[in-house]
Amino acid sequence: MAQQQGQQADGGHGWGEIVADAWADLAFKERLLAQPAAVLGEYGIAVAAGSDPKLLDSSDRMPSWTVMLPTGPSQPA
Secondary structure (H helix, E strand, O other): OOOOOOOOOOOOOHHHHHHHHHHHOHHHHHHHHHOHHHHHHHOOOOOOOOOOOOOOOOEOOEOOOOOOOOOOOOOOO
């Protein structure tokens, strides 16, 4: 079966490892925020060609959860 976009081959552990590594290593965290597609790819998380993922660092001025609802299939992008 083909891997779904955003799904990693390790059964879903990639994001948890990324978060743990970002907490433990400030240089890694800065690279993750600056080059998210590259870092996600290193952890086996597929990023669609032409997409531009943005990662935000939680702070006191911003809620810790930001979720974007994607455009539905029948709605224009």
